[in-house]
Amino acid sequence: MATLTATTAAPRVNRVPQPGIWLPAYTLWRREIVRFYRQKARVVGVIASPLLFWLVLGSGFANSFHSSGSSSDKYLGYFFPGAVAMIVLFTAIFSMMSLIQDRNEGFLLSVLAAPVSRSSIVLGKVMGGATLAAIQGIVFLVFTPLVGVHPSLASIGISVAVILMISFELTALGFTIAWPMDSPQAFHAIVNLILLPLWMLSGSLFPASGASGWMRLVMLLNPLTYGVDALRNALFPAQATSFPLAINLAVTAGFCLLTFIASWAIVNRRSNRPAA
Structure with a gap:
């Protein structure tokens, strides 16, 4: 009598290959770039609004502004680094509003359901928005001759590096x-409450030396102050600035790291509800 030996075979599991971090991040980064430049009105608005703001506000304040060590007709030059920071801020805000749009349209839910790391989502979205903001800020440097500035190659290199860091930190913060937001209206409320005052109290409009005691303290605690001051260091090396360039770069780089860690942590929270 034949003896049948039963063998139990382990079920075969088909594992989905993981694409890694960089390919999904690159895909999301490229999507941000393509979507932005397909919207021509958005591109024009990001450049035109700060340019008009810089010319109108700078011309209006020119006769009443007196910065330490400079005459009143130099206000347009003083305000120029703040205008660059404004362009970066506006671009970062609009780029991160697309995150809410992606959630409402279901795209973000599809990405979260895909076998990709959530770190790829953070890296792709933040790098995409930071790239757009940096490009807009760097393009604005062509207006430096209007304030009598002809920067050297070293000054341009430092300015580009500072713009890249400011773009990254503001995009990661945005x-x-x-x-965690579900509506653009809530995001706009936070922008008006936090991000715009962050820019206004960064030394873009007036120096910390001329502010009252409590406001001067707030400006010194504002990390964007050091980015704007670093731009002023690079573009106007002959003028007195609030801090040395090394301190400005160190604080700006530290805030870049802090905001990216915060964005990574909020996405990887298990209790977080990423899509509605």
């Missing part, structure tokens, strides 16, 4: 704010 990502952290926009991720």
Whole structure:
């Protein structure tokens, strides 16, 4: 009598290959770039609004503004780094509003359901928005001759590096704010409450030396102050600035790291509800 030996075979599991971090991040980054430049009105608005703001506000304040060590007709030059920071801020805000749009349209839910790391989402979205903001800020540097500035190659290199860091930190901060939100209206409220005052109290409009005691303290605690001051260091090396360039770069780089860690942490929270 034949003896049958039963063998139990382990079920075969078909594992989905993981694409890694960089390919999904690159895909999301490229999507941000393509979507932005397909919207021509958005591109024009990001450049035109700060340019008009810089010319109108700078011309209006020119006769009443007196910065330490400079005459009143130099206000347009003083305000120029703040105008660059404004362009970066506006671009970062609009880029991170797309995060809410992606959630409402279901695209973000599809990305979260895909076998990709959530770190790829953070990296792709933040790098996409930071790239757009940096490009707009760098393009604005062509207006430096209007304020009598002809920067050297070293000054341009430092300015580009500072713009890249400011773009990254503001985009990562905007990502952290926009991720848990369900509506653009709520995001706009936070922008008006936090991000715009962050820019206004960064030394863009007036120096910290001329502010009152409590406001001067707030400006010194504002990390964007050091980015704007670093731009002023690079573009106007002959003028007195609030801090040395090394301190400005160190604080700006530290805030870049802090905001990216915050954006990464909020996405990887297990209790977080990423899509509605």
